[in-house]
Amino acid sequence: AQKITQTQPGMFVQEKEAVTLDCTYDTSDQSYGLFWYKQPSSGEMIFLIYQGSYDEQNATEGRYSLNFQKARKSANLVISASQLGDSAMYFCAMREDNAGNMLTFGGGTRLMVKP
Amino acid sequence: GAGVSQTPSNKVTEKGKYVELRCDPISGHTALYWYRQSLGQGPEFLIYFQGTGAADDSGLPNDRFFAVRPEGSVSTLKIQRTERGDSAVYLCASSPGLADLKETQYFGPGTRLLVL
Secondary structure, eight states, rough: SSSSSSSSSSEEEEEESSSEEOOOEEOSSSSEEEEEEEEEETTEEEEEEEETTTTTTTOTTEEEEEEEETTTTTTEEESSSGGGGEEEEEEEEEEEETSSTTEEEOOOOOEEEEE | OOOOOOSSSEEEEEEEOOEEEEEETTTOOOOEEEEEEOOTTTOOOEEEETEEEEEETOOOSTTEEEEEESSSSEEEEOOOOOOOOOEEEEEEEEOOOOOTTTOOEEEEEOOOEEEO
16 A cells, blocks of 8 residues: 555646645554655755644644644645745655654655746 | 755666766765655655664665765765666755654755666
8 A cells, every 4th residue: 555645646726826735644653754845847855844643733834834634644735825936746755653764755746836 | 054965967877887876965964865766756765874874775676776875974876787777866865863753854956867
């Protein structure tokens, strides 16, 4: 079974609108962390936001927020007020407490912001 | 400050040849990771170093792949007898090494390897 599933291969959003990128995960660990990274065409992975499994509040970082629903095992990324520079690949990743320090990534979602 | 750097940025080689990919982590970071990203997919873990030692090499696909970090800083990923299926972007990341779940891994720009 896939540990991280991103069901949207591609998404369009109008500039200045909000967009939600979906991520579901599968783990038997009680303690884990969820990360979102942005990968522009240049190729470098840029860290956006983190959510811990024991965090009671949804994480927020500027225009990024994480809609964390633990019972449903989902950690969707919300980008508010989209900008043209947000066009990129977005990856959800998980680090499990009992699986070492590796990150397990989903297949990614390509976001395209329309002017 | 300087981020993670990787050289070369692009490498073209012929099937059967040996290649070395270099990663220079953020200064002071004791943890270093190698990932491989095939076209259209997310990165896949290869190996993790804590200091000089490989703490987890469970992601290396076979014994043609080997990585070293002799002085606890720069790391080299070595691929012997390259195959066309090895073509991918090889990403290096580093982190402070505090073994905290929320510790962020900072990625380099990657090396694009093409095996002809």
